[in-house]
Amino acid sequence: MADIERAAAGVPDVSWCKAYVAGRCSTVQGLPSRSVAIAAIGGADADIAAAVRPYVVPGIDLYGNTSVDLVVDGYCRNYQIVRPEMQQLALALNVRLLPDRQGCPPPSTVAIAETVAAGFSGPNRPVNGQDVSLHLLRTIVASTYPNVEIVSGTASLTSNGLPVPLPYNILFLEMAAVDPGDVTVAVV
Structure with missing residues (x-):
């Protein structure tokens, strides 16, 4: 999680960010179980998604209120980030x-x-x-x-x-x- 936060914080114009994870048996502050959320203020949506992409493997649910589509190895992948x-x-x-x-x-x-x-x-x-x-x-x-x-x-x-x-x-x-x-x- 620290790597995800560092990656998001390194995006130009990001003034604040936080990564959250909820296990399969618990929720974190309203975050659905078995999911990860990256919340950020500032920066471009696509830049944040691209920065955290290497740390979020396929099959991990991303939770957020902003949808970002990225092309990875020729396939379109959808990422969700939280824009508070x-x-x-x-x-x-x-x-x-x-x-x-x-x-x-x-x-x-x-x-x-x-x-x-x-x-x-x-x-x-x-x-x-x-x-x-x-x-x-x-x-x-x-x-x-x-x-x-x-x-x-x-x-x-x-x-x-x-x-x-x-x-x-x-x-x-x-x-x-x-x-x-x-x-x-x-x-x-």
């Missing part, structure tokens, strides 16, 4: 602020919001199918500001604005995305 559908979320967080060990004041609510949004981008972002939970948000914030405690929160799709208490369910073919302007932080 971005779920643009708005977050409303209640936090408790404490002075740090050196007695310095806690960060501003704007800095906390920017830190949360930054945690949803880049190569270390939450993977596709990963729910947005208090634990996930606490992990993102605590790595930068150990003196900030997230007490509670809600999430909503920015398109409909109906807030629900965390955790917010994200399906396997989806990925959470958050912009800094869509995070509100209230001190309790």
Whole structure:
């Protein structure tokens, strides 16, 4: 699996990728049993399929929401890759602020919001199918500001604005995305 991820990550313009495998008796985050999925953001579909082709032998089921046809040894083979559908979320967080060990004041609510949004981008972002939970948000914030405690929160799709208490369910073919302007932080 590491080889598949390295191959997909080496494709030009791929900013994030992850490989998944589900055995015959189990499923992984909604992935059907006996299948492999390669999820990627960026890059060309055909380039990703061609890069992972040497690692996926005929007979292995590939799972995804994007179909790619490649000609291999004169035969057309179909590959599936996962192109996560971005779920643009708005977050409303209640936090408790404490002075740090050196007695310095806690960060501003704007800095906390920017830190949360930054945690949803880049190569270390939450993977596709990963729910947005208090634990996930606490992990993102605590790595930068150990003196900030997230007490509670809600999430909503920015398109409909109906807030629900965390955790917010994200399906396997989806990925959470958050912009800094869509995070509100209230001190309790």
